[in-house]
Amino acid sequence: MNTADYRVPTxxxxxxxxxxxxxxxxxxxxxxxxxxxxxxxTLTLKTNAKYQNPAGFKQVVSEFERExxxxxxxxxxxxxxxxxxxxxxxxxxxxxxxxRPETQARKINIL
Amino acid sequence: MGKxxxxxxxxxxxxxxxxxISAHPSLVWGQTLDLAxxxxxxxxxxxxxxxxxxxxxxxxxxxxxxxxxxDLLDANSRTFRNMRARAAGRFPPxxxxxxxxAILIDVELPGKTSKDVELTLEPQAVVLSDxxxxxxxxGGANTSEPAPAWSRRLELPFRVDxxxxxxxxxxxxxxxELPKTEKSGARRIAIAG
Numbered sequence: 001m002n003t004a005d006y007r008v009p010t011x012x013x014x015x016x017x018x019x020x021x022x023x024x025x026x027x028x029x030x031x032x033x034x035x036x037x038x039x040x041x042t043l044t045l046k047t048n049a050k051y052q053n054p055a056g057f058k059q060v061v062s063e064f065e066r067e068x069x070x071x072x073x074x075x076x077x078x079x080x081x082x083x084x085x086x087x088x089x090x091x092x093x094x095x096x097x098x099x100r101p102e103t104q105a106r107k108i109n110i111l
Numbered sequence: 112m113g114k115x116x117x118x119x120x121x122x123x124x125x126x127x128x129x130x131x132i133s134a135h136p137s138l139v140w141g142q143t144l145d146l147a148x149x150x151x152x153x154x155x156x157x158x159x160x161x162x163x164x165x166x167x168x169x170x171x172x173x174x175x176x177x178x179x180x181x182d183l184l185d186a187n188s189r190t191f192r193n194m195r196a197r198a199a200g201r202f203p204p205x206x207x208x209x210x211x212x213a214i215l216i217d218v219e220l221p222g223k224t225s226k227d228v229e230l231t232l233e234p235q236a237v238v239l240s241d242x243x244x245x246x247x248x249x250g251g252a253n254t255s256e257p258a259p260a261w262s263r264r265l266e267l268p269f270r271v272d273x274x275x276x277x278x279x280x281x282x283x284x285x286x287x288e289l290p291k292t293e294k295s296g297a298r299r300i301a302i303a304g
Contacts, residue, residue, distance in 0.1 A: 027221040027283040054208050054215050063204030064219045091221035091283020 006046070006070035013073070017105070019098040020079055027091040028066055034088055036095070038081055043095070044072040078103045202261040203239075214267060214289040221283035228285060232273045237287065239263045 011024040026034060026047060033049040051066040053059060075081060075097060083098035208215040218239060220228060231238040240262035271289040278287040 025221040025283075027219045028281075030282050057208035057210045057213075057215055059206065060209045061205055061207035064206060066206075089222075090224055090280070 005068060007065070007067045008071050009045075009069040011071065011073070015076075019083070019096060020076060022073065022093075022095040022097070024069075024071070024093040024095070025091065026069055026088065026093050027064075029069065029088070029091060029093075031088045034093065036086055038084065041075045041077075041079070041081055042072055043075055043081075043084075044070075045093070046070045202263045205263075205265065207265070209268070212291040214271065214287075214291075216265065216287040216289070218285040218287070219283070220280075220285055223280070223283065223285075225280055230278055230287065232271070232276055232289075235270050236264055236266050237271075237289065239265070 009024050009026055011022060013020060013022045015021075022043075024045065028051060029047045029049050034045065034047045037044040037046075047068045047070070049066075049068055053066075078099045079097045080100040081097070084095065085097075086093065086095045088094075204219050206217040208217075216237065218228075227242055229240050229242050231240075241260055267289065270292045272292040275290045276288065278285060
């Protein structure tokens with residue numbers, strides 16, 4: 001893959017009691033244009049949108065680029081790669097991953 | 112010119128050139144030069160200085176070599192304010208495409224829908240702003256803290272037809288299509304009398 005054609009998107013990962021939430025900004029990327037791969041604990045994102053400037057128009061202001069995005073992130077040790085869901089809506093990719101059951105806080109009964 | 116006079120001149124020239132040189136554009140900050148180089152760069156005219164010394168010396172000495180740096184580093188200058196607003200994500204970036212009879216404006220608004228953005232069309236400008244009241248209803252893709260309010264006005268090169276204008280959100284990018292109004296050409300005005 002030619003890395004020059006890809007940009008690392010703005011992303012944030014947050015933790016909650018049940019798991020982790022990864023939010024990635026992918027403006028202009030549709031659901032079928034994004035690919036997610038899980039290899040071990042590494043989550044890789046790659047997009048393959050084929051954007052073209054409107055034909056016959058001259059670009060007069062350019063404040064953002066329509067590029068493809070690529071990033072990879074190592075999920076935390078506590079995360080369970082099997083319990084992973086992803087949703088791409090309005091240019092925001094939301095990946096939620098649950099924590100492994102054995103690492104979750106639990107109540108211990110006193111005998 | 113006596114020895115004492117000589118020393119005075121030397122001292123004076125040194126002070127003048129240090130002052131003038133400090134703001135010289137070809138110098139790297141902190142670069143040191145010997146006096147001969149300084150004099151050459153500042154192009155000091157000793158006769159002129161002696162003539163003006165009595166009345167003009169004060170103004171020469173009042174040059175503040177730091178002033179241009181202050182301007183450059185002024186955190187409240189317009190350039191910096193705009194950069195800060197952009198960095199804080201206060202208003203969204205746009206791409207504008209122009210044709211002979213239409214304008215296309217792409218606005219990058221990831222996570223936003225038609226409920227979050229307000230679009231107002233003026234005869235020759237378009238105003239984009241957010242709708243803070245609707246921010247709660249965006250569901251899962253919303254951040255916990257509310258985004259800062261913004262509004263952006265884009266001047267257009269020609270009048271547009273408000274009836275034929277349309278705007279559509281697609282994957283977090285808002286595309287606004289503004290066709291040129293047919294009536295924008297020259298108009299004949301009858302002269303009375």
